[in-house]
Amino acid sequence: MNYDEHYIDSVTALGDSHEVVASQAVFTRNGIKLIDKGARINSAFREKLVQHKLLPPIDQCLSVIGAVTQAGLRERARAILDAEPRFQLIRSALPGIERLLNAFYAMPLSAPLAFKLTVAREQRPEVFEHSLQMTLIALFLAIKSRMNDRDLATVAAAGMLHDIGELHIDPELLRPGRRLDAVELRHVYAHPMTAYLILQEYPLLHPEISSAVFEHHERLDGSGYPRGLKGEEIGPIGQILMLAEAVTTLFEKSWRTHGASRLSVMLKMNRRKFSRELIDHLVGLLHGGEPQGLDSHGEVSAESVVAQLDQLAEVFRHWHGLYQGCRVDEPALAETPRVAFVDRRVTDLERTLLETGFHPDELSALTAGIEDDALALAEMQLMARESRWQVGEIVNEVRRRWGEFAGGGEALVEGWLQRTESILQH
Secondary structure, three states: OOOOHHHHHHHHHHHHHOOEEEOOOEEEOOOOEEEOOOOEEOHHHHHHHHOOOEEOOHHHOEEEOOOOOHHHHHHHHHHHHHHOHHHHHHHHHOOOOHHHHHHHHHOOOOHHHHHHHHHHHHHOHHHHHHHHHHHHHHHHHHHHOOOOHHHHHHHHHHHHHOOHHHHHOOHHHHOOOOOOOHHHHHHHHOHHHHHHHHHOOOOOOOOHHHHHHHOOOOOOEOOOOOOOOEHHHOOHHHHHHHHHHHHHHHHHHHHHHHHHHHHHHHHHOOOOOOOHHHHHHHHHHHHOOOOOOOOOOOOOOHHHHHHHHHHHHHHHHHHHHHHHHHHHHOHHHHOOHHHHHHHHHHHHHHHHHHHOOOOHHHOHHHHOOOOOOHHHHHHHHHHHHHHHHHHHHHHHHHHHOHHHOOOOOHHHHHHHHHHHHHHHOO
């Protein structure tokens, strides 16, 4: 059996390009010494290390020349604010950036966790850069929420460490566009818990920082993971991380093509999932003015928008047809937890569409009269894409929580899931 092989892969590969040294001897859980203190670590040690559970954990046994430091994080954050156009909005909305940057310098960072961040920086740079950018947005939200400097340092640590659990997942599972089966999804969904278990071993980080990290994929409406927490069950820093994570992911995927417009639509459609106060800080950011040239829509045809809206409407019609038929023919089945859960989630999304001015039953009709209005069509397309993404999140949540439901309804819900997945693939 291989233990923590994906992280060990990254650690030993780091040793091929950097001076990684055992700062203390490495033992197995059974007390067998594997590596002497002072030994230089590289990929040649990979097989030996993955064959055993290690004591202490590997991060506590190794050091690396040029490790991540608070000062280095602060300077990298400054470079992002200086160079990345999408972060100019944040910079322009603050009276200065020194307080934000100083939070990186003040964050608690022990040597083992600095080592882990170094592994991320050198071997998984997408995780490291994502964490930095997410932390910048989280700190902006914390400052706008009038948090004190101690809390800013806490937010900085939680932001930088929120995805360390991903370092222990097969990188292939996180590749963009990769379709995951149920077992693979469970591995991905476990990463907040993995990070929590790591961080709880450090008194300076537990429970305040570790709990916020655990919560960074939760949602106020209970649709998040890993625990499905709701409302005030999620702490204030966890709520900041949740929104910062979602915004950062949106920045990474679509800022160049849709910029602030996609962010605006996303914020409108997620007021049930995130703190309205925090969302308002970002809405104010957008209304404060956007640098020119960031919001390029490209060519959008009325036909393509209508097609997307028709597909979205079909998702709703299909569910309501199944559900109403169930209520007539098998009323008890409609009340089972699985069926009732899907109906609640679909209804919530429809309500969100109504609140943002879009009637689910009349979606394609909304394009009438705006065929030549490029900006209006672009906004409709963004709404359709965001809605389709949220439908996909409903599908993922149902599959993730499938084992929690009892009482029947499997065939009805599975039929809707398969039809919806087919629609979303086109």
